[in-house]
Amino acid sequence: MQTPLGIKVHKERRIIELQWSDRISELPFRLVRQNCPCAACVNEFTGERILDPDSVPVDIDTLDVGFSGNYALKIKWSDNHDTGLFTWKHLRSLDTAEPNPE
Numbered sequence: 001m002q003t004p005l006g007i008k009v010h011k012e013r014r015i016i017e018l019q020w021s022d023r024i025s026e027l028p029f030r031l032v033r034q035n036c037p038c039a040a041c042v043n044e045f046t047g048e049r050i051l052d053p054d055s056v057p058v059d060i061d062t063l064d065v066g067f068s069g070n071y072a073l074k075i076k077w078s079d080n081h082d083t084g085l086f087t088w089k090h091l092r093s094l095d096t097a098e099p100n101p102e
């Protein structure tokens with residue numbers, strides 16, 4: 001499993017920067033929030049997305065970014081959602097996602 005070598009939260013650009021051994025991922029806050037993997041956002045049995053991506057505010061912000069063990073980020077969002085654990089694997093997969101149209 002890839003573990004980030006460094007993590008920076010760029011509030012002014014609304015991105016989370018993850019430094020991996022092979023690349024740097026710059027993930028927009030909104031993209032990360034839209035892909036929250038928690039049980040309130042994704043049906044844990046079917047994998048179906050419950051969260052409407054359009055319902056995530058364009059100006060979504062992070063209130064707190066912390067670690068969950070050594071395998072994931074725990075993020076508290078400005079829409080008061082904080083139940084998602086963003087594993088390194090999940091965050092890496094978001095880097096190849098389609099750009100988020102705004």
Ligand SMILES: [Zn+2]
Nearest residue numbers: 036038041084
């Ligand atoms: Zn969630």
